[in-house]
Amino acid sequence: MEYLPEELLICTITRLLEGTGHIAVGVSSPIPGSAALLTRALSNGKTGVTVLNSANLQTLNDGAGELFDRAAQGRIGAFFLSGGQIDGQANINLVGVGQYPQQDVRWSGSFGSAMLYYLVPRVILFREEHTRRTMVDQVDFISAPGTSPPEVYRPGGPYALVTGLGLFHFDKLRARFRLTSIHPGHSLEEILDNTGFGFDYEGEIPITPTPEPDRLSLLRGPIAAEIADPYPKFAAAIFKS
Amino acid sequence: MILNDLSELAARIPDGAKIAIPPSRSGVAIAATHALIARNARGLHIVAIPTSGMQADMLIGAGAVQVMESAGVTLDEQGQAGRFVAAVKAGAIRLMDSTCPALISGLQAAEKGVPFLPMRGLIGSDLLKNRPDYKVVDNPMADGPDPIVLLPAIQPDIALFHAPLADRRGNVWIGKARELMTMAHAAHTTLVTVEEITEGDLMADPLRAPATIPAMYITAIARARGGAMPLALEGVYEADSAALAAYANAARTAEGFAAWLADAPGIAAA
Structure with missing residues (x-):
């Protein structure tokens, strides 16, 4: 079955979400949002989803703080974060490039990352652009660190990193990424050339599985309709819905 | 107290005030922001609860902001907030970068009267x-x-937002945007613009009362139909994407922003 690169990414993220109780999706996250909804559809009612800024996928009614209260209580199983820069220790930078505060490049800000990254058990880092500009040796500003000293309360943290080129898992003890699979049509050389940080890999690295046909049908049918609520442009472009 | 127009509301916000403002879908007082810019406000300390977009960008572009305290300033799908980014690069504003739950907790500390x-x-x-x-x-x-x-604790001098409905007693119905309640509880002065003013008593309506800010927290109200436009007002109107795109494009340069501001529809009070 033919598929789009976005559909491969959605199905890759979906495999990382299996068994999650409640998944929260932040703003500007159509691909993670689609994966969360697909996970819910496959879960037989076990997985719940909250999509911020949607009309019908919104489960919160106690103001901007409720999501964070739920995360602090351990009620959120998975969340997605990204970064203008992500480094090899899984530190993320959502603030800017250069010497803070008067930076050469300024992004919007850290949003909820400096709390959710510590408290949500399965944080999936997602950044489609995989270049030496985004995957850096050391971030210029730490919006939220990838790891913390043992005395710091931290039930959560980075679980995996999904990019346009491959899938990495994060080893908390070594504070390093390990390359799990390479997306179809890409190579280890390409990933090495485009990654600014060192990472672990072993032997013959598998190719990321292509989207399962039954999941693709689900995605293009009911999930496409659901994701059109918060992300109409994305749904129209990818699923023609 | 029901004011006659938005300039009366803007006159209640002194230069140098610490102003709490809500995120983009929760009732952003854009019409009142035009009035604030028209009165040439200066030295404001903006506290976004917990993020802002067009409103903060407009105030920064107009030279009204000295301190920007927030977890994010973004025009969402329209991309970067051009005047915010330019001011950061120029060192023209002092940044107090934070994370969403920290801003909300700071406000809640003020609400509870604890340090x-x-x-x-x-x-x-x-x-x-x-x-x-x-x-x-x-x-x-x-x-x-x-x-x-x-x-x-973050105690704002002013909380400024837009809501769907008020009554003549000064009660304000906010729907699901509960952060507005926290803002009103924490702030010294709360100034609100509303779409409509009803003759009834919102606090006497059992369906509306739980989502109503009681009048004792509200300092003054001014009517402003479409007062959040071109941003969305949840449950009332959707965002005007074309108008937001036009703003985002204009705000890329100081000249573009000045031209956009000059073309803006002025102080549109009811």
């Missing part, structure tokens, strides 16, 4: 490193070492 609230997270971030007002202490309730961050 601080503790919050998980932040330790090891450069946000914490750049916020000397955030303190790390050892959790006194724990048996072993457990560092935790204390966030100082």
Whole structure:
């Protein structure tokens, strides 16, 4: 079955979400949002989803703080974060490039990352652009660190990193990424050339599985309709819905 | 108190005030922001609860802002907030970068009348490193070492937002945007613009009362139909994407922003 690169990414993220109780999706996250909804559809009612800024996928009614209260209580199983820069220790930078505060490049800000990254058990880092500009040796500003000293309360943290080129898992003890699979049509050389940080890999690295046909049908049918609520442009472009 | 127009409302916001403003879908007082710019406000300390977009960008572009305290300034799908980015690069505003739950906790501390609230997270971030007002202490309730961050109370001079409905007694119905309730509880003065003013008593309506800010927290109200436009007002109108795109495009340069502001529909009070 033919598929789009976005559909491969959605199905890759979906495999990382299996068994999650409640998944929260932040703003500007159509691909993670689609994966969360697909996970819910496959879960037989076990997985719940909250999509911020949607009309019908919104489960919160106690103001901007409720999501964070739920995360602090351990009620959120998975969340997605990204970064203008992500480094090899899984530190993320959502603030800017250069010497803070008067930076050469300024992004919007850290949003909820400096709390959710510590408290949500399965944080999936997602950044489609995989270049030496985004995957850096050391971030210029730490919006939220990838790891913390043992005395710091931290039930959560980075679980995996999904990019346009491959899938990495994060080893908390070594504070390093390990390359799990390479997306179809890409190579280890390409990933090495485009990654600014060192990472672990072993032997013959598998190719990321292509989207399962039954999941693709689900995605293009009911999930496409659901994701059109918060992300109409994305749904129209990818699923023609 | 029901004011006659938005300029009366803007006149109640002094230069140098610390103003709490809501995120983009929760009732952003854009029409009142035009009035504030028209009265040539200066030296404002903006506290976004917890993020802002077009409103903060407009105030920064107009030279009204001295301090920007927020967890994010973004025009969402329209991309970067051009005047905010330019001001950061030029060093024209002082940044108090934070994270969403820290801003909300700070406001809740003020609401409770306590000097601080503790919050998980932040330790090891450069946000914490750049916020000397955030303190790390050892959790006194724990048996072993457990560092935790204390966030100082944020008491805004002014809370400024837009809501769907008020009544003549001064009660304001906010729907699901509960952060507006927290803002009103925490702020010294709360100024609100509304779509409509009803003759009834919102506090006497059992369906509406739980989502109504009682009049005792509201300092003044002014009517402004479409007062959040081109941003959305949840449940009332959707965002005007074309108008937001036009703003985003104009705000890329100082000249573009000045031209956009000059073409803006002025102080549109009812």
